[in-house]
Amino acid sequence: MTTPTDTASPSPDVAPARAQADEAWAAPTAGGALDATVEVPGSKSLTNRYLVLAALADGPGRLRGALRSRDTELMARALGALGTQLTSAGADGDWDVAPAPLRGPATIDCGLAGTVMRFLPAVAALATGPIAFDGDDGARVRPMAPVLTALGALGVTVTAAGEPGRLPFTIVGRGRVRGGAVDVDASGSSQFVSGLLLAAARFDQGLTVRHVGSTLPSLPHIDMTVQVLRDAGVEVDDSRPAIWRVAPGPIAARDVRVEPDLSNAGPFLAAALVAGGTVRVPGWPTVTTQPGALLPAILERMGASTRLDGDVLAVTGTGVVHGIDLDLRAAGELAPTIAALAALADSPTRLRGIAHLRGHETDRLAALAAEISRLGGQVEQTSDGLVITPRSLRAGTVRTYQDHRMATAGALLGLRVPGVLVENVATTAKTLPDFPGLWHGMLGALGRP
Numbered sequence: 001m002t003t004p005t006d007t008a009s010p011s012p013d014v015a016p017a018r019a020q021a022d023e024a025w026a027a028p029t030a031g032g033a034l035d036a037t038v039e040v041p042g043s044k045s046l047t048n049r050y051l052v053l054a055a056l057a058d059g060p061g062r063l064r065g066a067l068r069s070r071d072t073e074l075m076a077r078a079l080g081a082l083g084t085q086l087t088s089a090g091a092d093g094d095w096d097v098a099p100a101p102l103r104g105p106a107t108i109d110c111g112l113a114g115t116v117m118r119f120l121p122a123v124a125a126l127a128t129g130p131i132a133f134d135g136d137d138g139a140r141v142r143p144m145a146p147v148l149t150a151l152g153a154l155g156v157t158v159t160a161a162g163e164p165g166r167l168p169f170t171i172v173g174r175g176r177v178r179g180g181a182v183d184v185d186a187s188g189s190s191q192f193v194s195g196l197l198l199a200a201a202r203f204d205q206g207l208t209v210r211h212v213g214s215t216l217p218s219l220p221h222i223d224m225t226v227q228v229l230r231d232a233g234v235e236v237d238d239s240r241p242a243i244w245r246v247a248p249g250p251i252a253a254r255d256v257r258v259e260p261d262l263s264n265a266g267p268f269l270a271a272a273l274v275a276g277g278t279v280r281v282p283g284w285p286t287v288t289t290q291p292g293a294l295l296p297a298i299l300e301r302m303g304a305s306t307r308l309d310g311d312v313l314a315v316t317g318t319g320v321v322h323g324i325d326l327d328l329r330a331a332g333e334l335a336p337t338i339a340a341l342a343a344l345a346d347s348p349t350r351l352r353g354i355a356h357l358r359g360h361e362t363d364r365l366a367a368l369a370a371e372i373s374r375l376g377g378q379v380e381q382t383s384d385g386l387v388i389t390p391r392s393l394r395a396g397t398v399r400t401y402q403d404h405r406m407a408t409a410g411a412l413l414g415l416r417v418p419g420v421l422v423e424n425v426a427t428t429a430k431t432l433p434d435f436p437g438l439w440h441g442m443l444g445a446l447g448r449p
């Protein structure tokens with residue numbers, strides 16, 4: 001069956017998941033060692049890159065096994081509002097994408113999705129007409145200025161509708177962007193670089209982006225951008241550190257299969273350390289740019305043994321978790337999972353290199369410190385991370401701040417600590433369509449309310 005993506009009216013898929021006190025989810029404790037296989041849906045980061053490239057491509061393309069979650073539905077809806085035709089096909093999350101001339105006027109709801117708010121301004125600049133961007137309340141405080149300043153320097157008209165350098169704003173597209181070269185401070189988010197590179201092949205002169213900030217987070221995500229561009233026939237030179245050159249030229253239409261989301265696999269794999277036993281994730285790629293590829297090595301340092309059998313990653317734990325001293329600069333989106341594990345460990349943990357998490361879905365350093373402390377843990381915020389000293393934890397409600405990874409971190413704590421409630425677990429729909437179902441499925445008969 002093929003159904004057109006409805007771009008006209010908001011659907012429950014893209015509405016923010018609202019917190020209500022009576023909705024708190026009772027995180028199940030694990031009543032024994034796990035023995036589970038968890039099918040993790042497609043990667044958010046790859047799905048949203050492939051969608052953007054498909055909309056800018058030289059013909060119709062297909063995404064197979066795409067993630068269908070709030071962030072990716074928002075991306076699809078936004079591209080649809082700009083004129084791209086998206087149809088969903090089959091039961092496997094496939095999307096057929098037919099590019100069309102990009103045009104405004106249009107309104108783009110970014111929700112809380114960094115990939116939508118940072119990847120689409122450069123695409124909007126290639127459209128004709130005014131494109132108004134806005135998002136959730138929480139999105140209005142996420143950093144945007146480096147992308148908007150860079151576009152301004154390239155001659156694109158950006159009009160602030162609120163505080164400059166934040167959502168909401170309007171891009172007045174002229175149907176083309178000159179391109180050339182631009183400096184960007186991406187110390188707040190790698191997405192500032194990715195968002196410029198993804199559209200750059202369609203700029204008249206292509207684009208050279210030079211990162212000028214003190215630190216560069218999430219380099220694997222920039223490598224992912226470079227890789228998907230190259231896979232689509234775009235010439236990218238990344239031979240100099242922190243400089244990327246995208247040559248002007250066509251973006252090839254493709255039929256691609258999306259890898260499972262390895263970062264979303266994190267809480268499930270980590271559950272094996274907390275509860276003991278084995279959790280397997282099929283579809284684990286041997287070669288990938290996803291930062292979640294770092295998980296097996298990290299989990300081993302924290303006490304797991306891991307094994308890749310074909311494409312099935314198996315993580316086995318004993319229930320004993322060790323603390324770790326870890327620079328997570330390359331993979332900040334793993335931090336909530338690692339922090340939850342750390343709170344259950346037998347020795348202290350120091351997480352470094354993740355100051356930019358203060359601009360994620362919420363200030364994740366503050367949120368993790370507050371919520372682990374609320375359960376009786378000891379967490380100190382540092383200038384670029386957290387120091388977590390394990391303490392005996394008690395029942396309580398984990399607040400989630402509209403942050404999907406705070407909710408999955410709460411679930412992980414609840415595996416060990418009886419009486420943990422997770423506020424607004426529905427917020428996990430940002431990147432996982434049915435987190436509670438998958439979690440209960442993993443536990444099976446071992447899950448105790």
Ligand SMILES: O=C(O)C1=C[C@@H](OP(=O)(O)O)[C@@H](O)[C@H](O)C1
Pocket residue numbers: 044045046114115188189190191194217218221222332333356
């Ligand atoms: O490009 C991407 O798909 C992402 C880049 C990273 O952003 P930051 O560099 O802001 O951490 C990551 O945390 C986010 O979940 C997804």
Ligand SMILES: C=C(OP(=O)(O)O)C(=O)O
Pocket residue numbers: 112113114115333360361405431
């Ligand atoms: C930081 C994240 O998301 P976003 O793409 O909205 O930045 C995340 O998923 O951890």
